[in-house]
Amino acid sequence: MAQTFAEKILARKAGLDGVVPGQIVEITPDVILSHDNTAPIYGLFQRMGGEKVFDPDMHAVILDHATPAPSTKHAENHRIIREFVREQGIQNFYDVGRGICHQVLVESGLALPGEVVLGSDSHTPHAGVMGAFAAGIGRTEMASIWAIGQLWLRVPESLKITVTGQLEEGVTSKDLALTVIGDMRADGALYMSVEWHGEAIQDLPLSQRATLTNLMAEMGAKNSYIPPDEKVFDFLQDRARRDYDVVYPDPDATYALEIDYDAGKIEPMVACPHTVDNVKPLSEVRGRKIDQAFLGTCTNGRLDDLAAAAEVLEGRKIAEDRRMIVIPASEEVYLAAMQAGYLETFLKAGAVIESPGCGPCMGNHMGVPAVGEVSISTANRNFRGRMGTKESEVYLASPAVVAASAVAGAIESPANL
Amino acid sequence: MAEINGRVWKYGDNINTDVIFPGKYTYTVSEPAEMPQYALEDLDPEFASGVQPGDLIVGGSNWGCGSSREQAVVCLSEARLGAIIAKSFARIYYRNCLNNALPAIVCPEAVDAIENGEQVGIDLENGLITCQAGEFSFPPLPDAVMEIFNAGGLIPYTKKRLTEFK
Ligand code: SF4
Numbered sequence: 001m002a003q004t005f006a007e008k009i010l011a012r013k014a015g016l017d018g019v020v021p022g023q024i025v026e027i028t029p030d031v032i033l034s035h036d037n038t039a040p041i042y043g044l045f046q047r048m049g050g051e052k053v054f055d056p057d058m059h060a061v062i063l064d065h066a067t068p069a070p071s072t073k074h075a076e077n078h079r080i081i082r083e084f085v086r087e088q089g090i091q092n093f094y095d096v097g098r099g100i101c102h103q104v105l106v107e108s109g110l111a112l113p114g115e116v117v118l119g120s121d122s123h124t125p126h127a128g129v130m131g132a133f134a135a136g137i138g139r140t141e142m143a144s145i146w147a148i149g150q151l152w153l154r155v156p157e158s159l160k161i162t163v164t165g166q167l168e169e170g171v172t173s174k175d176l177a178l179t180v181i182g183d184m185r186a187d188g189a190l191y192m193s194v195e196w197h198g199e200a201i202q203d204l205p206l207s208q209r210a211t212l213t214n215l216m217a218e219m220g221a222k223n224s225y226i227p228p229d230e231k232v233f234d235f236l237q238d239r240a241r242r243d244y245d246v247v248y249p250d251p252d253a254t255y256a257l258e259i260d261y262d263a264g265k266i267e268p269m270v271a272c273p274h275t276v277d278n279v280k281p282l283s284e285v286r287g288r289k290i291d292q293a294f295l296g297t298c299t300n301g302r303l304d305d306l307a308a309a310a311e312v313l314e315g316r317k318i319a320e321d322r323r324m325i326v327i328p329a330s331e332e333v334y335l336a337a338m339q340a341g342y343l344e345t346f347l348k349a350g351a352v353i354e355s356p357g358c359g360p361c362m363g364n365h366m367g368v369p370a371v372g373e374v375s376i377s378t379a380n381r382n383f384r385g386r387m388g389t390k391e392s393e394v395y396l397a398s399p400a401v402v403a404a405s406a407v408a409g410a411i412e413s414p415a416n417l
Numbered sequence: 418m419a420e421i422n423g424r425v426w427k428y429g430d431n432i433n434t435d436v437i438f439p440g441k442y443t444y445t446v447s448e449p450a451e452m453p454q455y456a457l458e459d460l461d462p463e464f465a466s467g468v469q470p471g472d473l474i475v476g477g478s479n480w481g482c483g484s485s486r487e488q489a490v491v492c493l494s495e496a497r498l499g500a501i502i503a504k505s506f507a508r509i510y511y512r513n514c515l516n517n518a519l520p521a522i523v524c525p526e527a528v529d530a531i532e533n534g535e536q537v538g539i540d541l542e543n544g545l546i547t548c549q550a551g552e553f554s555f556p557p558l559p560d561a562v563m564e565i566f567n568a569g570g571l572i573p574y575t576k577k578r579l580t581e582f583k
Binding site for chain 2: 024026036040043044047048049050065066073074077120121122136137138139140141143144147148152154186187190191220222275362363364381383384385386388390
């Protein structure tokens with residue numbers, strides 16, 4: 001029977017000929033990802049009677065959520081994690097400053113086509129950009145995998161999004177993703193496997209494709225997948241940690257839902273407070289005063305994102321009484337941005353550059369807003385309280401729009417500067 | 418599994434984990450027993466002090482969307498909430514509920530019928546909700562999941578499996 005990506009890969013992993021949506025399978029993942037939550041997961045693992053992890057090589061432990069530690073309590077959390085990885089012989093450990101877990105997982109060749117990645121972070125679907133089946137899970141389930149090496153998964157229904165044509169100049173995959181989320185709403189792909197097809201997707205660089213798979217968490221998706229092509233294989237050439245066996249869906253597979261978009265009709269979009277699906281065209285939100293602009297996160301903190309912002313900021317200054325925070329998504333991005341001169345552009349424009357990690361994305365540190373303030377951010381989430389105080393507003397947009405807004409002091413299109 | 422019976426706390430659609438358990442506590446409040454006092458802090462300040470064991474939350478669609486933080490389930494299971502009935506659940510939240518042996522029941526018709534504050538009973542084994550408007554049935558859990566549920570959650574379940582391994 002013709003199968004979607006999710007059906008095919010889960011059947012293969014479960015050692016079955018075929019599976020159907022709704023079926024529960026037990027599988028052993030190839031990679032399991034945890035971040036600063038590794039310490040509490042370790043606590044759960046011990047409560048389960050766990051001593052040695054099932055397979056240390058399955059683990060990727062990447063510290064990013066509150067790094068470097070903003071308080072003694074956070075530092076203690078990191079200390080426990082370092083001790084844990086040493087004791088358990090976990091090799092794939094990335095300490096503070098290496099970058100955001102989803103970005104580092106991809107860069108370090110640990111997210112591979114045809115493999116299953118489970119992460120105790122809701123944006124784990126990000127790794128689907130490499131053609132992996134990547135889904136977020138809870139802490140207790142993660143601890144259980146550490147112990148017994150297996151977990152139950154429900155085979156998801158699949159949603160196929162086909163995007164034809166070409167994105168206009170100044171329109172990014174962030175705008176495409178926000179358009180789709182605005183149309184489908186926050187629960188539009190609940191429990192589903194979202195596949196991206198079409199020439200507009202193939203045209204995108206990997207960094208922009210990752211914005212798509214990353215943001216599908218905001219539509220409730222279990223995982224998101226882009227069929228790997230030469231761009232992926234080239235990227236993995238010197239990075240892949242092992243051989244991989246690519247999985248493609250059958251062309252005649254049955255999808256629960258199929259939707260089509262014309263890339264040429266997508267315009268710059270902004271997600272307004274306090275939900276990601278509260279999406280409006282940029283033209284309708286222009287002029288809203290902002291206090292802070294934040295460029296970074298696993299959604300849009302990669303080199304092209306920084307490049308797009310630097311192009312806007314080149315020779316310009318951030319508006320008076322405004323702040324701009326820049327956080328490269330990883331050490332690799334940081335270094336490349338430095339070599340390309342973007343960091344100098346940011347500094348001269350008056351921005352603050354901080355070390356790779358999540359920064360203020362979830363309100364931990366490095367530029368959280370004050371009560372009553374308005375932020376515009378390249379992140380993936382704008383829920384009430386997300387950046388630290390529920391008495392603040394967060395708008396989400398593409399890197400160039402965030403940079404233009406920093407210059408204008410209000411939400412603005414780069415074309416109007 | 419005993420019958421569940423309690424007072425209903427009813428909320429709307431797309432209630433996210435940031436309002437169920439605020440992100441700012443995720444690395445500062447680590448003891449499960451301390452979590453109930455922050456439950457729904459940004460949504461309903463009355464909830465944490467008023468909730469009684471066995472009470473029920475009735476939510477709209479996509480309950481528990483957003484961050485995968487399991488504290489958003491633990492803060493309720495530790496308060497010994499009886500169950501959550503919703504039109505639909507965000508998937509990680511749903512998994513976290515079952516893995517913490519907190520019944521998560523999908524029953525849109527019941528959600529529409531149930532009023533805030535009323536007493537509602539649930540018979541998990543037979544998949545039946547009894548409220549003022551009448552009775553509503555829901556599909557029982559798949560066997561593989563029921564096994565985890567019956568063990569009292571994923572922690573005791575894994576413990577059991579680990580012992581079997583050794
Ligand atoms: S950058 Fe934000 S969304 Fe991404 S992993 Fe970090 S906290 Fe989560």
